[in-house]
Amino acid sequence: MLSSVSCLLFPASFERRSEVSVVPSCVDRVEGTGIPVRGDNIDTDRIIPARFLKAITFDGLGDHLFEDDRAVTAEHPFSNPAYQHARVLLVNENFGSGSSREHAPQALKRWGIEACVGESFSEIFRGNSLAIGLACVTVTYEEVDRLMAAVERTPSMRLVLSLRDRTLEAAGRQVPVGIEGSVRDALLTGTWDATGMLVDDFDVVRGVASRIPYIRGF
Amino acid sequence: MGKTLLQKVWDLHTVRRLPTGQTQLFIGLHLVHEVTTPQAFDMLRARGITVAFPDRTFATTDHIVPTLDQGRPFQDPLAEAMLSALERNCAEFGIPLWNLDSDKQGIVHVIGPELGLTQPGMTIACGDSHTSTHGALGAVALGIGTSQVRDVLASQCLPIDPLKVRRIAVNGELDAGVFAKDVVLEIIHRLGVQGGVGHAYEYGGSAVEGMTIDERLTICNMSIEGGARVGYVNPDQTTFDYLRGRPFAPAGDAFDRAVSWWRSIASDADANYDDVVEIDAAAIEPRVTWGINPGQSVGVSERIPSAGSTGAVAEALEFMGLTGGAPINGTKIDVAFVGSCTNSRLSDLREAARVAKGQRVAPHVKALVVPGSQAVRAAAEREGLDQVFRDAGFEWRGAGCSMCLAMNPDRLEGREVCASSSNRNFKGRQGSPTGRTLLMSPAMVVAAAIAGEVTDVREALAVQP
Numbered sequence: 001m002l003s004s005v006s007c008l009l010f011p012a013s014f015e016r017r018s019e020v021s022v023v024p025s026c027v028d029r030v031e032g033t034g035i036p037v038r039g040d041n042i043d044t045d046r047i048i049p050a051r052f053l054k055a056i057t058f059d060g061l062g063d064h065l066f067e068d069d070r071a072v073t074a075e076h077p078f079s080n081p082a083y084q085h086a087r088v089l090l091v092n093e094n095f096g097s098g099s100s101r102e103h104a105p106q107a108l109k110r111w112g113i114e115a116c117v118g119e120s121f122s123e124i125f126r127g128n129s130l131a132i133g134l135a136c137v138t139v140t141y142e143e144v145d146r147l148m149a150a151v152e153r154t155p156s157m158r159l160v161l162s163l164r165d166r167t168l169e170a171a172g173r174q175v176p177v178g179i180e181g182s183v184r185d186a187l188l189t190g191t192w193d194a195t196g197m198l199v200d201d202f203d204v205v206r207g208v209a210s211r212i213p214y215i216r217g218f
Numbered sequence: 219m220g221k222t223l224l225q226k227v228w229d230l231h232t233v234r235r236l237p238t239g240q241t242q243l244f245i246g247l248h249l250v251h252e253v254t255t256p257q258a259f260d261m262l263r264a265r266g267i268t269v270a271f272p273d274r275t276f277a278t279t280d281h282i283v284p285t286l287d288q289g290r291p292f293q294d295p296l297a298e299a300m301l302s303a304l305e306r307n308c309a310e311f312g313i314p315l316w317n318l319d320s321d322k323q324g325i326v327h328v329i330g331p332e333l334g335l336t337q338p339g340m341t342i343a344c345g346d347s348h349t350s351t352h353g354a355l356g357a358v359a360l361g362i363g364t365s366q367v368r369d370v371l372a373s374q375c376l377p378i379d380p381l382k383v384r385r386i387a388v389n390g391e392l393d394a395g396v397f398a399k400d401v402v403l404e405i406i407h408r409l410g411v412q413g414g415v416g417h418a419y420e421y422g423g424s425a426v427e428g429m430t431i432d433e434r435l436t437i438c439n440m441s442i443e444g445g446a447r448v449g450y451v452n453p454d455q456t457t458f459d460y461l462r463g464r465p466f467a468p469a470g471d472a473f474d475r476a477v478s479w480w481r482s483i484a485s486d487a488d489a490n491y492d493d494v495v496e497i498d499a500a501a502i503e504p505r506v507t508w509g510i511n512p513g514q515s516v517g518v519s520e521r522i523p524s525a526g527s528t529g530a531v532a533e534a535l536e537f538m539g540l541t542g543g544a545p546i547n548g549t550k551i552d553v554a555f556v557g558s559c560t561n562s563r564l565s566d567l568r569e570a571a572r573v574a575k576g577q578r579v580a581p582h583v584k585a586l587v588v589p590g591s592q593a594v595r596a597a598a599e600r601e602g603l604d605q606v607f608r609d610a611g612f613e614w615r616g617a618g619c620s621m622c623l624a625m626n627p628d629r630l631e632g633r634e635v636c637a638s639s640s641n642r643n644f645k646g647r648q649g650s651p652t653g654r655t656l657l658m659s660p661a662m663v664v665a666a667a668i669a670g671e672v673t674d675v676r677e678a679l680a681v682q683p
């Protein structure tokens with residue numbers, strides 16, 4: 001019963017917690033070609049339809065990106081060989097709305113995407129992307145529209161995203177990108193994989209838990 | 219200046235400020251289901267970590283559950299593999315699992331409140347975006363992804379940026395035939411599908427204060443459809459009365475102590491909000507979505523918007539095969555679905571049965587009612603609701619997510635149009651890439667099932683619109 005858990009607050013296993021080591025992998029720069037996916041409110045059911053969530057690993061998800069959209073739109077960018085090796089995804093407003101499925105950013109990452117540049121992102125998508133080291137940065141509608149048009153004209157055009165400088169460079173032009181300080185720090189320092197950081201000082205976690213009324217059993 | 223519930227709960231659960239500037243927030247209750255967790259448990263194993271607080275963690279199965287033949291192994295080997303993985307993981311890490319053979323099994327957001335696991339002032343996490351549902355009892359409940367599930371399993375904590383609070387005050391009285399679902403569809407329509415990004419929505423006002431917990435659950439459930447990750451209602455006497463006697467609620471003297479603490483964590487009268495929105499309940503009519511996101515809805519007496527200059531409306535109309543400027547009333551349907559974590563509780567089924575009683579589903583419509591949990595199913599059967607539905611030509615199913623999404627045998631075929639009490643009308647959401655969803659209240663779904671087309675439930679209930 002929940003009301004009697006206070007005695008179980010300190011499982012033996014917690015002692016091992018601070019030994020957990022997660023090797024940080026820092027993300028400070030993404031360089032490569034782009035792939036534009038136009039449209040507002042592209043939800044996670046479109047990025048990766050639910051039937052592909054029926055799996056116990058994330059393997060092979062990249063193959064099913066936008067599968068239903070691609071079935072009805074022959075010229076979907078993810079079906080276009082010109083964008084095959086893209087690293088930077090260009091999107092419009094509220095990208096990744098809907099379900100909390102991490103499968104959406106996982107599928108993008110497994111396909112080869114290393115950064116998303118768009119007008120805005122849904123909150124859970126952004127959090128899930130950060131949790132797997134995939135950077136989501138924002139630019140204005142005008143900028144992303146221009147970038148999309150440029151990439152559509154010249155798919156081989158290189159884009160360079162610098163998280164350190166908060167800039168995106170393409171075709172000799174540099175534009176500022178938006179990114180929360182905490183997200184940028186997490187990517188730059190490799191703490192986007194939060195496990196190590198969260199278990200770092202477990203005594204403090206125990207202390208906080210022990211002063212919460214419903215954990216103490218009121 | 220007073221504080222909001224969000225601020226109070228946040229402060230109480232803050233472990234520390236992380237080097238990144240985020241808050242490390244302690245999570246009081248972690249709910250687990252089969253879809254978003256197998257990879258998280260694998261990552262734990264790969265790192266040699268155990269679950270930090272298995273007693274704050276509870277599991278059930280809902281998304282992949284067949285609602286007809288639940289014999290094991292399931293016919294779908296992928297579904298079988300997922301449930302087997304959950305069984306193995308829960309056994310290995312010492313997490314209680316309410317499986318298909320348990321009377322506590324059901325949709326994770328239905329059973330949490332039902333069992334009294336969900337309580338005011340808690341922080342709750344679950345690998346599912348509709349975790350916002352639990353805010354109806356005054357909890358701060360966050361939908362998370364799989365890597366974050368791993369982190370909560372490992373540490374019972376999440377790294378998180380602070381949220382702003384928008385108070386949405388719904389004042390006045392709802393018309394007969396207008397439900398909590400209509401209120402939340404109206405809110406999302408008004409504020410937009412990304413209006414809530416960066417915010418917690420605090421729902422209040424006399425209409426919300428007058429609502430039952432079930433109705434509040436419906437509203438909080440769809441916060442995420444408005445972009446808000448968290449939605450909540452301040453705990454009040456209705457909340458305490460709801461929790462009293464539930465299996466995991468405190469009992470005896472502890473209950474009274476709990477109530478006084480629960481009262482204290484509600485937002486102060488002079489709390490400072492980042493934003494306040496007022497909504498007049500009396501002006502809300504039964505709503506129906508016409509498009510491909512939950513913000514695209516109209517009142518049942520209104521017309522579908524014309525494409526005009528925006529590509530979004532044109533795209534939605536094209537996908538839906540609807541004509542801009544036409545009335546939504548009279549739109550033909552093929553399937554009617556009463557269910558999902560939005561609207562599958564006993565009170566929803568009662569309202570639906572009230573409309574179904576003595577009627578017949580239109581011959582061309584396939585109609586099903588899927589209770590949200592085994593407890594709801596049993597209670598409904600005790601009241602004879604299953605018979606009302608069966609007599610009217612509805613199928614009466616086992617508890618699960620069913621046709622809300624395409625992870626079990628219940629799904630749309632081809633371009634079918636479904637009147638649905640669920641929460642998402644995204645392209646492909648109900649299993650067919652070209653299937654079409656019209657979101658509405660359970661009573662409206664039943665009215666549509668009987669008429670064979672979208673119709674005003676107020677007329678069906680013989681209430682003058």
Ligand code: SF4
Pocket residue numbers: 280281325326327346348558559560618619622623640641
């Ligand atoms: S009923 Fe639908 S929205 Fe709710 S948890 Fe199940 S799949 Fe998700």
